[in-house]
Amino acid sequence: MGIKWNEIFVGGDPLLVGSQIAIVLTVVAIVVGLTYFKKWGWLWREWLTTVDHKKIGIMYILSGVLMFFRGGMDGLLMKAQTARPEMNFLDAQHYNEIFTTHGVIMILFMAMPFLIGLMNVVVPLQIGARDVAFPQLNALSFWLFFSGAMLFNISFVVGGSPDAGWTSYFPLAGKEFSPGIGNNYYAIALQIAGLGTLMTGINFIVTILKMRAPGMTLMKMPMFTWTTFITSIIIVAAFPIFTVALALMTFDRLYGTHFFTLSSGGSDMLWANLFWLWGHPEVYIVILPAFGIFSEVIATFSRKTLFGYTSMVVSIVGIAFLSMIVWVHHFYTMDAGPAVNSFFSITTMLIAVPTGVKIFNWLFTMRKGRIQFTTAMLWALAFVPNFVIGGVTGVMLAMAAADFQYHNTLFLVAHFHYVLIPGVVFAVFAGLYYWWPKMFGFMLNEKLGKYHFWLFTIGFNVTFMPMFFLGLKGAVRRAYTYSAESGFAPLFLVSAIGSIILAIGFAVFCYNIYWSFRYAKRNVFHDPWDARTLEWMTASPVQFYNFAVVPEVKQLDAFWHMKKRGETLTLKESDIKKIHMPSNSGLPFYMAVVFGITGFFLVFEAHIAAAVAAIGIVVGLIIRSFDYNDGYYVSVDEIKETERTWRNVEGGTENHVG
Template sequence: MEFFERFAIPHPSPMIYASMVAIGLTVIAIIAGLTYFKKWGYLWREWLTTVDHKKIGIMYIISALLMLFRGGADAVMMRLQTSVPDNTFLDAQHYNEVFTTHGVVMIIFMAMAFIIGLMNFIVPLQIGARDVAFPRLNAISFWLYFAGAMLFNISFVIGGSPDAGWTNYYPLANNEFSPSVGVNYYNWALQISGIGTLITGINFIATILKMRAPGMKLMKMPMFTWTALITNLIIVFAFPVLTVAILMGTLDRQFATNFFTTTAGGSDMMWANLFWFWGHPEVYILILPAFGIYSEIIATFSQRNLYGYKSMVGSIVIISTLSFLVWVHHFFTMGQGALTNSIFSITTMAIAVPTGIKIFNWLLTMWKGKIRFTVPMLYSVGFIPLFTIGGVTGVMLAMASADYQYHNTMFLVAHFHNTIIPGVVFAMIAGLTYWWPKMFGFMLNEKIGKWGFWFMTIGFCFAFFPMYITGLDGQARRMYTYSEASGFGPLNMLSFFGAGLMAISFIIIVYNIYYSFRYSPRNVGDDPWNARSLEWATHNPVPEYNFAIAPQVKSSEAFWDYKKNGHQLFKGDIKDIHMPNNSGQPIIMAGLFFIFGFSFVFYIWAGVIISGIGILACLVYRSFEKDDGHHIHVQEIKETEEKFGGAKK
């Protein structure tokens, strides 16, 4: 019995027991459903073992939507708890766990996954490749991310969730002040999914640099691919810092070292520096691909080419460099003095310049265009003013002297949600709607989609604008409650109302997927949006091999050239296509990683050793495995192309 006591929840409540039951029932329902409909084989062959970038992308997006639900439920609980003064819906401990998991889930397991999912699906198509450079590694990336996400999510029913904030500052996160296993979960979940992300970074850099279609010079890549390239460069530079910092934290907590302690030569300030040295580039890892998505959508629906392509590329390169030079602005208040703060204040404000260039370039792309207000375009048009507000409040926060007043308040919370929601979340939904026909061969319903947009946007304004005011009025962030005398009540109620509208918007978006799956017409053709870039030059949905013949490209808008300027995309005859084989190894290895992390969280050394040996065995096996892939033969390709309505010229 003693062995099992460690898995008990330190602060149980009826809500947690209810979710345990709900999780149990869902798992049973899924298993029973798969067995009843005899779908196990299909699931294993077509999805769990796939190395196809398109299917991996879709699995990323499905996981991200699940995490959006989880993180969104956390958000609604927080807004509900703070909607009235002295509320007792959640106690302090639960509230602390909820805002910690909200932050980690939304950043690491939702936004990252969604962005990487879209990159997975779109980038190889945009550069005219068959797949990514290392398809098997790509599957490992996804399954490691998934293992990390699952490990993190079981924390609230087994052993207790982390409660030291997503920033996990030491000494609060050490054993003395966070004695439950929560922070161990944080460490291992982030570590495992972080390895996956790092592999993705390497994989996509190799893919974009080495596998572009003939004629696609770097300066002829579509903008989303450019942002993906730069994002992955940032990943490769930033994630090792997180890996090391988390390893040091793990050693502190589980092996009694003194990296981040305040005695014996350790320094809690080092964690803050290391965390934000990864953490600040991380926000650009999220926002740059979002910029890429907006660039594609705004050009398509303005029916014009992207204005200032070169300055767009230049600005993302400058942003990526500056993103590594501003980390201190997350702790201006740590007492490093006026000179250091001045330097970081200026570097931070400097980011406004390249970002401003992008905003004006999007406006100039719409200039003289012929603007169609589709759902993806509505999100993009909503993004511009809302993100501008988020950006200018960022400049306000960058003024270090004023930051002493904004720091750690609801003003800050309003600011970063004001950039991440219109910036990243709008982009995700816009991108998903825009590329949906590419993925599934039918469109999402426009009318329902527009309802979703209005609920989302208006809900956002109600949820976050009041926080600017309460922040200036002295409401610190992460307070589970406040007194009536503080006067924060009415504005917090408004925030809760906004959060409710956003929750409704999420339901509308999910309903739209269901509705369109049932009722949308299937024959939408290969170019439903009158689009411009290369991914639209193949069929909807995309055949396994992407392009029957490798396309020839001469500009960043290859498909537009093909449609309007008589450019010949596909020259030559169909030949056999070499494709990688499916493999069960990635999911098995990720499963072992899950056991490894879980055992480590609870100090079960037998589990650590056995799964560790298993992981090594997988690596050794892979080193000696001979897998030359397979060929899709000409006859088969011709048949597939016929089925899609004939080969492209």
């Protein structure tokens, strides 16, 4: 079938051989462990076939943690290589592969699943719904994402990683200059994962528009729900561009077309143009839900309603609109002329306006609030100054004329790490510490959380602050080494030391998960933070049907006002009716497997094998078309039983807030 076996397994490099051995051992350990503890059935019933939005969310978050580890290792390897001038730790090719996978994994397989995971867990609860609009489609979204992520991740041991940067610019990424199969992984794996993301976008738009609790008008929705809604709209607008661009790339690489090639009428800059038409909205897709998380956390721990709710909503919509018309600022140096560059300079600077409005809203929310310094709140507090550094340097980069100096330097790299780490990663950590009890029924340890926070924020600043100055001195990005005469060495060394502190911070977070899983108190109060939104009305962890009786919403911060009226834990048993729930399905998991196999064959350009495997995809679609399973009902007795177990735990309330 045309598979070149000698190309598949990359050998030679001790780092790669070590990784291959580690991967094989891990897989063996997982299989042996599941068999020994007889957990295969449990895994299949509870996780692989689940359509429960909360469990899907948890699987997304787990994938995010794993991918953070993988992407972080890539980052550490780069920092080790550049710690001293003219190091021989990684060669140029290996370095190229590592910065490529670092970028792709951190954006698409770390930030996205973390945020989509939190959206999955929280949004249906915040709007008083029992699940998302299309639960099985939601499972399919996750499994396609997972399939794409795994396909991308095996590239570094099977066949070779993509090496043309996370932006994969043509002509470098084309067949002429990258004849190996590495960049096929980029085209195929991101396509599969992108399908999942697009479905998530559609799912959440419908969920938020159609499934809100009675009384919850759009302007009474919690801010995280608002940002998820707008994010979903951007996903639906922007991801198809990437789908098409990747399809054209696949045709160019696999079937000899000339969309992006230098010869035969192709346009290499068309790729850059399409990539950023998707890529710029993409950064708002990851930043907006993060803004939503900060809004919830800051309002809860300032014990005040969010300042300027309406201006917040207008800002989000404004950012969403502007996000579609700024893409050229990523390639001013293509030099499309003064008219184009000026237009995109202005739109780019305009984005600072709604973003600034949001920053001031958060500050005014805190003003005169009784602030509680929980770990979640610390992340939100650290976000403000760090993100402002990222934002202000962003306005510097927005000036087209000045950008000719900054372009392709470490100044840019420092800028987007200052935006994405405080903006997204801090938000994810804030969200995880905040919503952890809702997901698992126990809290993450606050003391370890504070160690995590300080190590991570200090490590982050020590790593990336020097890069601004390196960039201004002329250090270019994506260069695997530099000379001693350049004078870059001291700052590179500081940056490398910072990355170790950053890594220790992340290790403390992983240890915190382990420690809390083993030792944290289990009878945690359903509303441990004295929070404001509907998700805290449910048990911790949440009952599988979410709400015994769907709450009625009268104003913003509905749960807060219900508590004031004293009506949160009173449940009239006569109000309970049987609940309709969707059935589990193995089909999404099956689709992930066949998509993965098809993708794998396509990567290796084994076209006949890929076509045969693709029949499996069509079979899955046909089976789904004839699937008339309408779900099942939860009986009133079962609901009563479940509700009694947590509504009666008087005195078992545990409040960890210091």
